[in-house]
Amino acid sequence: MAYRARRGKLAYKILIGFLVTSLVPLGFVCYNLIKISQSSLQKQTLAMQVSMAVGFADTASKYVSTFEGVLSETASMGDFASMNPAQQKQYLQKILAVHPAVLELSVANAKGQETMRLSRYAGAGAPLRDLSQKDFFLTAMARGQYIGGLERFQGLYPDVRVAVAIMPPQGSSPVGVLSGTISLNGLSSMLAMEFPSTGQRRAAVAAPDGFLIADSDPREVYKPDARLSDDVLRIVSTQSSGDGGGEIHLSDGTRLLGAYAYVKDLGWIVYIQEPLNLAYQSALQMRSQVLKVILWVVLIVVLLALALASNITHPLRLLREAAEKLSRGEFEDLPQMLMTNDEIGDLAQTFSTMSESLREKTGELINAKQELEKSARILETRVEARTRELKAAQDELIKKERLAAVGQMASVVGHEIRNPLAVINNSVYFLKTKLAQVLQSDPKLSKHVKIIESEIQQANGIINEILTYSRSRDLKPERVALNTWLEDVLSVYPFPPHIRVDKVFCAENPPVDIDTTEMQQAIRNIIGNAIEVMPASGAIRVRTAMSGRDAVCLELADSGPGMPRDVLDKIFTPFFTTKARGTGLGLAVVRKVMDRHRGRVEVESETGRGTTFRLYLPVAAAVRSVQA
């Protein structure tokens, strides 16, 4: 489980996917929508401004042409040329009275000599001038009319000169020029009304050279050298069309939306400006509103996506928890999975089936494993037991082979020695009879003869034991009553006088099938050993007793010194002896005889308390079946 490199969560992936797929197109659409609306709004604002400029250009044109109309009407009146000066003056005074914008009226004859001048402020006493070289006079004479010559009346108020040719009632050449100076203050007040100075919007009328004719803020106009800003002038003068506009970046860093229009015939420029942020206010408002909407949409999309993501990932999380538990081998209390009606539900269903079969298979596997372990253990113990048995059998075989070889050799040696011994024995007997007299008189000689005899007997004993052990003859069992037969055997045994013999026989006197020769030899060997360990005095107890229904136990116990454990373990091993002249074959013969009778021998010994041999023999079969 330590593998877990933390992965990105599916919920976040879904969330991000949802946001990207929904918000990117939305953002794209909104961005373009805002751009389009903004530019169309801006265009609209600009168009409005341009149309205002055009409108005012028209107004300005009309303003001036009205006065031109008044003058030309007067000048072309049939009788004005023929009027006497008094009449003319009266007439002009009427004009002054009716049109307050007219500042001065002047009449000149065809030579350019001023004949009359009426001024609204200067009074009547002003000297008459020679106008023959004046632009307006020459133009009016040549073309019939003139508008131009912008000036500042009294250095402050902009005015324009309008001049028309005075035509005689008949004839085509002018007889003089009627001119007037018209105050242009009216334009400024019209602008001021249309664009109040409280607003940020400003409008102005200027001559192409920058001379400021009118302004929505009249204070601008009444400055002695009022001009339209050079920045604006430069931009407008580079335009080719009669009207237009756009964004203007002034050299002081302010950004404006400007529109202009040329006043027909006069060449004046009507210019309207507005700070850019104000002009585009509606567009900006729209943008901020759209942004707000987008923010809300984002918020809602995020919430929806979160809900959707958790809805999708919840069953998956449960699945993962279940899978983790499974991987730890915990099949019990897996989390309840949601079986939704979609692919995830299918997955949960499949998973649940899988975990069920996994559980079954794991159970089977565990059982099989336990079975296998059990079998392995059993096999192991069996192998161990067999190995032990095999080893024991092998050891036994080796021992038997060795003993067989030794026995064979011993038997050969025994046979070869027995004959010379018999010859020696005969010779001793012959010497004894021939030398009977001498032996009687010479006790020393007699003693040596006896030693020879006893040694021969000893050697014979040893040879007998060897031959008994190595002899392989067929068993010749005969049925005897055990107690009776045992009584006979004991009665012929030459017990020395210092040994007491106690007999305790069982009442059954059971019949046994025994080879009497071999069995007698076995009993003699045990008794012989007992007598040997009790040289001074002692007792031998002979006892028979039933051992169960099928066997009888023949017990031979002595009151000798007993033997230590390490000796006890080896006494049945052939050739094991603790005696200087022992063969170590006596008890080996006992065991061999008991084995041949399908019986067994047991020994119990304790140092200082004597030794007990127990020979178990099967009770004869016929009797057993009768008893049963």
Ligand code: ADP
């Ligand atoms: P051997 O008599 O030639 O030594 P046996 O096979 O008859 O060989 O006996 C083996 C050994 O067992 C003896 O050497 C002796 O140490 C021991 N032994 C046998 N019988 C007795 C007994 N009754 N008491 C003490 N030791 C005994």
Ligand code: MG
């Ligand atoms: Mg012995």
